[in-house]
Amino acid sequence: MDGYLSEPRDLYRGRALCIVKPKDASEVAKVLALCNERGVAVAPQGGNTGLVGGQTPDASGRQIVLSLQRLDRVREVDPASDAMTLEAGVTLARAQEIAESADRYFPLSLASEGSCTIGGNLATNAGGVHVLAYGAARDLVLGLEVALADGRLLSTLGKLRKDNTGYNLTQLFVGSEGTLGVITAATLKLFPRPRSRAVAFLGLDDPGQALALLNVVKDRAGPALQAFELVPRIGMELVIRHIPGARDPLRAVHPWYALVEIAGFNEGEAERVAASALSHALEAGAARDAAIARSLDQVAALWRLRESLSEAQKREGGSIKHDISVPVERIPEFIAEAGRRVAARFPDARPVPFGHMGDGNIHYNVSQPVDADKAVFLAQWGEMNEVVHGLVHEFCGSISAEHGIGQLKRDLLAKTKDKVALDVMRALKKTLDPNGVLNPGKLL
Numbered sequence: 001m002d003g004y005l006s007e008p009r010d011l012y013r014g015r016a017l018c019i020v021k022p023k024d025a026s027e028v029a030k031v032l033a034l035c036n037e038r039g040v041a042v043a044p045q046g047g048n049t050g051l052v053g054g055q056t057p058d059a060s061g062r063q064i065v066l067s068l069q070r071l072d073r074v075r076e077v078d079p080a081s082d083a084m085t086l087e088a089g090v091t092l093a094r095a096q097e098i099a100e101s102a103d104r105y106f107p108l109s110l111a112s113e114g115s116c117t118i119g120g121n122l123a124t125n126a127g128g129v130h131v132l133a134y135g136a137a138r139d140l141v142l143g144l145e146v147a148l149a150d151g152r153l154l155s156t157l158g159k160l161r162k163d164n165t166g167y168n169l170t171q172l173f174v175g176s177e178g179t180l181g182v183i184t185a186a187t188l189k190l191f192p193r194p195r196s197r198a199v200a201f202l203g204l205d206d207p208g209q210a211l212a213l214l215n216v217v218k219d220r221a222g223p224a225l226q227a228f229e230l231v232p233r234i235g236m237e238l239v240i241r242h243i244p245g246a247r248d249p250l251r252a253v254h255p256w257y258a259l260v261e262i263a264g265f266n267e268g269e270a271e272r273v274a275a276s277a278l279s280h281a282l283e284a285g286a287a288r289d290a291a292i293a294r295s296l297d298q299v300a301a302l303w304r305l306r307e308s309l310s311e312a313q314k315r316e317g318g319s320i321k322h323d324i325s326v327p328v329e330r331i332p333e334f335i336a337e338a339g340r341r342v343a344a345r346f347p348d349a350r351p352v353p354f355g356h357m358g359d360g361n362i363h364y365n366v367s368q369p370v371d372a373d374k375a376v377f378l379a380q381w382g383e384m385n386e387v388v389h390g391l392v393h394e395f396c397g398s399i400s401a402e403h404g405i406g407q408l409k410r411d412l413l414a415k416t417k418d419k420v421a422l423d424v425m426r427a428l429k430k431t432l433d434p435n436g437v438l439n440p441g442k443l444l
């Protein structure tokens with residue numbers, strides 16, 4: 001059972017009565033009906049890649065893990081309606097391939113896409129690198145099939161773009177982290193497939209210049225702008241130090257970098273738009289230097305630099321993580337002020353803020369001081385959170401931009417979320433799960 005009881009960051013380790021692996025939605029519903037009747041708590045689990053402990057059972061050994069991995073069928077692909085219906089256990093990478101084989105594009109993209117599943121992506125409203133252009137998982141779903149605690153199957157599956165018939169039950173379950181029902185299938189949106197893709201890496205003085213760059217590129221590329229990621233020099237140094245084959249893409253050293261991805265719907269279009277946007281940016285002083293990938297290998301190498309940041313930070317030692325969002329325009333101010341406050345309280349800690357600047361989501365991770373004791377540093381997790389999340393509150397931001405709440409931020413949510421909103425959430429939970437068997441101890 002071991003692989004189902006621990007999680008990627010090793011922050012949580014649970015125990016379980018057993019791992020239950022139903023093969024279809026009706027079996028999921030039957031398992032829930034039985035558990036509801038006997039008062040056995042259920043921890044639903046997809047690819048087990050979540051970063052907040054939402055998929056890990058508690059330590060009592062009296063819960064079951066409900067793995068959705070065997071629900072991996074493709075129910076329908078309908079390119080003319082730009083929709084596909086997949087079961088919950090289909091991995092995100094496979095969902096992308098299924099779309100591509102129908103000459104369409106499914107834009108959700110994140111580091112764990114090889115093993116995370118569609119059900120988990122929707123249950124946690126996953127974000128990733130293309131939120132700027134296409135929205136989060138929430139924006140990519142047309143309908144759901146959900147097993148309810150009492151063993152009924154609720155279906156809002158369907159390919160309609162317009163359906164104005166009352167409460168949006170689909171969206172109620174997206175981001176509910178398995179506390180209101182268990183997603184067994186989803187109808188997802190498909191998009192036109194980009195025919196060309198340009199990726200550029202830019203050297204910058206500071207996050208203020210990144211904001212200016214973002215505005216120039218948005219202005220020049222419009223909806224073709226697919227991703228805009230921010231990377232600090234220290235992050236780049238960690239990647240070069242710890243990830244074999246990683247190299248500086250620019251000749252000079254810059255304090256900050258941006259990775260920009262632009263799509264085109266005709267051959268060569270992305271390269272043309274990127275070249276024009278970047279020359280405007282350089283002329284306007286919105287970047288110091290730029291390199292454009294010339295081949296698919298170079299595109300992959302640039303993305304690898306960005307996507308290796310978490311792994312490089314892990315190899316460097318302990319790091320205290322924050323998955324925050326603030327209004328895009330305030331990111332430079334946030335990074336500067338957070339740096340000052342962290343330095344005042346933890347003088348030798350090393351902030352490595354990086355991520356999805358284009359949609360306002362920064363992973364404000366702080367690495368341990370050089371040669372410090374990892375455990376001693378990590379013991380300050382709560383104190384560090386208070387500093388960073390306090391500032392997030394002042395900036396009208398969110399304490400969880402894309403990773404969810406799970407166990408990690410449950411108590412924090414209770415302290416920071418609007419009281420009326422929490423009341424309504426608890427009332428919904430009580431209605432749909434009166435016996436409290438659906439993923440108890442998570443989210444609320």
Ligand code: ZN
Pocket residue numbers: 128355356363402
């Ligand atoms: Zn992210």
